[in-house]
Amino acid sequence: MIEDNNHQNFSFNGTAGAFFGIWIVNILLTILTLGIYTPWAKVRTNRYFYGHTNVAGSTFDYLASPITILKGYLIAVAIFILYTVVSALAPGSEIIFFILLMIALPFIIVRAMAFRLRNTAYRNLRFRFDRQYGQAAWIYLGIGILIPLTLGLILPYFAYRTNKFLITNAGYGKSRFSLQCGAGDFYKIYLIALGILIGAGIIVAVVMMPVMKTVMEQAAQSGVEPDPAAMGAAMAGLPGLIYFLVLLLYFGVFIYIRTAIANLVWNNITLDGGHRFESSLKLGRMAWIIFSNMVVILLSLGLMIPWARVRMVRYRMNTLVLIPGGDLDTFIREKTEEESALGEEMGDVFDMDIGGIG
Amino acid sequence: MNVEVIWYDGKTSRVYEASLEFSETGFVRLTADNISLRYAIDGISVSEPVGNLKPKIYFPDGSNCELSDLSPIRPYLPKSSKLFEFIHRCESKFIYAAGVAVLAIGVFAFMILYAVPEMARQIANQIPPALEQTLGRQLLDTLDHLVFEESRLPPDRQAQLSASFLNSIDSMNSTIEYQILFRSSPKMGANALALPSGIIIFTDEIVELAESDEALIGVLAHEVGHIEQRHSIRHVLQDSVVALLLVTITGDISSISSIGAALPTLMVQLKFSREFEAEADDFAIRYLKDNNISTEPLLELLKSLDKQYDEEDTGISNYFSSHPATLERIKKLKRR
Numbered sequence: 001m002i003e004d005n006n007h008q009n010f011s012f013n014g015t016a017g018a019f020f021g022i023w024i025v026n027i028l029l030t031i032l033t034l035g036i037y038t039p040w041a042k043v044r045t046n047r048y049f050y051g052h053t054n055v056a057g058s059t060f061d062y063l064a065s066p067i068t069i070l071k072g073y074l075i076a077v078a079i080f081i082l083y084t085v086v087s088a089l090a091p092g093s094e095i096i097f098f099i100l101l102m103i104a105l106p107f108i109i110v111r112a113m114a115f116r117l118r119n120t121a122y123r124n125l126r127f128r129f130d131r132q133y134g135q136a137a138w139i140y141l142g143i144g145i146l147i148p149l150t151l152g153l154i155l156p157y158f159a160y161r162t163n164k165f166l167i168t169n170a171g172y173g174k175s176r177f178s179l180q181c182g183a184g185d186f187y188k189i190y191l192i193a194l195g196i197l198i199g200a201g202i203i204v205a206v207v208m209m210p211v212m213k214t215v216m217e218q219a220a221q222s223g224v225e226p227d228p229a230a231m232g233a234a235m236a237g238l239p240g241l242i243y244f245l246v247l248l249l250y251f252g253v254f255i256y257i258r259t260a261i262a263n264l265v266w267n268n269i270t271l272d273g274g275h276r277f278e279s280s281l282k283l284g285r286m287a288w289i290i291f292s293n294m295v296v297i298l299l300s301l302g303l304m305i306p307w308a309r310v311r312m313v314r315y316r317m318n319t320l321v322l323i324p325g326g327d328l329d330t331f332i333r334e335k336t337e338e339e340s341a342l343g344e345e346m347g348d349v350f351d352m353d354i355g356g357i358g
Numbered sequence: 359m360n361v362e363v364i365w366y367d368g369k370t371s372r373v374y375e376a377s378l379e380f381s382e383t384g385f386v387r388l389t390a391d392n393i394s395l396r397y398a399i400d401g402i403s404v405s406e407p408v409g410n411l412k413p414k415i416y417f418p419d420g421s422n423c424e425l426s427d428l429s430p431i432r433p434y435l436p437k438s439s440k441l442f443e444f445i446h447r448c449e450s451k452f453i454y455a456a457g458v459a460v461l462a463i464g465v466f467a468f469m470i471l472y473a474v475p476e477m478a479r480q481i482a483n484q485i486p487p488a489l490e491q492t493l494g495r496q497l498l499d500t501l502d503h504l505v506f507e508e509s510r511l512p513p514d515r516q517a518q519l520s521a522s523f524l525n526s527i528d529s530m531n532s533t534i535e536y537q538i539l540f541r542s543s544p545k546m547g548a549n550a551l552a553l554p555s556g557i558i559i560f561t562d563e564i565v566e567l568a569e570s571d572e573a574l575i576g577v578l579a580h581e582v583g584h585i586e587q588r589h590s591i592r593h594v595l596q597d598s599v600v601a602l603l604l605v606t607i608t609g610d611i612s613s614i615s616s617i618g619a620a621l622p623t624l625m626v627q628l629k630f631s632r633e634f635e636a637e638a639d640d641f642a643i644r645y646l647k648d649n650n651i652s653t654e655p656l657l658e659l660l661k662s663l664d665k666q667y668d669e670e671d672t673g674i675s676n677y678f679s680s681h682p683a684t685l686e687r688i689k690k691l692k693r694r
Binding site for chain 1 (some may be wrong): 364366367368369371372373404405408409410411412414421422424445447448449451452454455458459462465466469493496500534543594595597598601602603621622
């Protein structure tokens with residue numbers, strides 16, 4: 001059987017071809033049923049991805065019932081339609097919706113996590129998430145509101161608290177997860193990100209300025225009367241280029257933060273019994289996958305979405321390792337009650353990134 | 359009939375190598391290590407097939423097992439749903455999936471090109487006038503707040519234009535009560551807008567740009583075209599439905615790649631906008647022609663509105679524009 005004290009690599013053995021079939025049938029049925037099929041589509045997609053995610057010889061299982069999801073989905077869609085119509089017809093009312101959504105946010109996050117984890121099983125044992133609404137409200141609203149007030153200085157601390165909240169309230173069977181790293185580790189990541197931004201700014205200033213100066217001087221020395229139209233066009237193109245570079249830079253820094261936090265968090269999660277994880281995502285590879293996925297999706301008018309998703313998940317799993325602290329056969333069940341799907345669907349429709357540690 | 363399975367007891371994370379033995383009498387016996395269990399076949403359920411996922415059998419006590427091939431024991435198992443078996447065949451056979459892809463693209467195109475606009479037209483006709491008035495007034499308040507300033511046109515010029523505009527509208531046999539307003543808008547420049555419930559706004563800038571009042575009558579007819587055909591409400595409805603449609607389809611991709619979905623949404627919404635503009639142009643042309651007014655002044659105004667106007671300039675940028683290409687609009691005006 002399995003040697004428990006060895007490193008256990010995660011792996012994903014789904015294929016883009018097989019997932020394409022599931023995905024395209026989901027889309028067709030979703031359109032034909034005017035969206036009613038969405039919960040079934042979601043369950044089939046998740047079952048495919050969970051069922052092909054492997055560690056220590058066993059796969060994961062997604063157990064949610066489509067009917068449960070449908071109920072939450074209908075409510076969420078009603079709210080979304082109300083939001084789009086009202087905000088389009090009465091400009092300004094978005095703010096009221098936004099405030100209401102913010103107030104509901106902690107509730108939605110907790111419900112979504114609880115629903116998702118309770119319906120995730122490994123070796124027929126479910127995960128779980130404790131419903132700590134008070135804690136969620138304090139972190140997401142209380143600390144969240146301080147981010148603009150402190151000019152973002154508290155952002156790394158916020159990232160630390162949200163990750164810690166999501167992990168320490170999660171469990172597998174009776175066993176609990178915990179997070180070993182501190183706020184300082186998150187500050188380090190954001191400081192490096194800031195350093196990259198400042199460094200890039202200095203490079204632009206140091207390199208670009210003399211280049212532009214030389215060009216101007218050469219133009220003056222050559223004695224040719226500069227064509228104002230050509231000059232204008234060149235100058236107009238320049239801000240476009242700089243804008244593009246700045247966008248690329250922000251994109252890169254964003255991916256850096258995501259990658260670094262994913263590695264940091266996974267490397268510091270422990271599960272009762274001394275089980276640990278090791279995540280070794282590489283920044284360059286992540287950036288390449290995300291960027292090329294985007295280009296391929298655009299060029300294929302979306303038809304390559306399944307390929308892009310499988311590619312991302314496969315890399316994600318190939319870089320994740322479970323380091324068992326002991327026997328993996330001895331986790332035991334904890335009784336839990338039914339969970340409504342409302343929270344998770346709300347998050348889906350409003351396109352929020354719940355979880356963050358995917 | 360005997361099969362080897364991996365069994366999970368549902369109480370611990372232990373992995374059992376087990377065997378299932380199906381009997382003709384409606385029972386199944388599970389044997390693992392020193393455990394031996396007996397289940398009624400009526401009480402067990404089989405996972406719906408998804409892709410090439412290994413099938414699972416769920417037992418009433420919460421335990422389940424995984425096996426590599428269901429076919430030898432299928433005669434013993436409860437009947438699975440015909441519908442989901444068909445769905446699974448479509449998913450996993452290449453030729454079916456390809457057929458589904460073609461069908462999906464066709465249905466999608468039908469929705470966007472025909473079903474959604476038609477639905478919006480039907481709904482727009484049902485909107486009560488009172489609601490439209492509220493909407494129009496609210497929009498006007500917002501615009502007054504954000505982009506408009508009080509008109510600087512002399513009051514008698516305003517009165518003269520209003521009177522001439524309302525005269526023209528009278529000849530259009532409309533049942534809608536129109537209201538003509540003038541506003542100055544350095545932010546917007548030369549422009550005219552139609553709001554729900556018959557509010558038409560001319561900016562000072564467009565009044566000044568027009569070389570004759572006849573050109574402004576052309577603009578007026580264009581805006582009346584928007585209002586008579588309830589474009590603003592249809593526009594809002596169509597945009598919302600398309601956004602919802604695309605969110606539903608791409609909703610499961612991670613937030614960073616949904617940029618890939620935002621672009622098609624925008625392009626579809628701009629296409630709607632161009633169609634509405636073309637419809638309003640048609641309305642204006644018909645009105646001018648019926649009343650023997652020359653389209654030349656409107657044509658000249660369009661040319662001066664589009665300062666970068668260039669006979670050669672049509673191409674990909676058309677797909678990212680909220681109005682039809684000026685060249686096309688002018689060609690249409692010239693044809694009459």
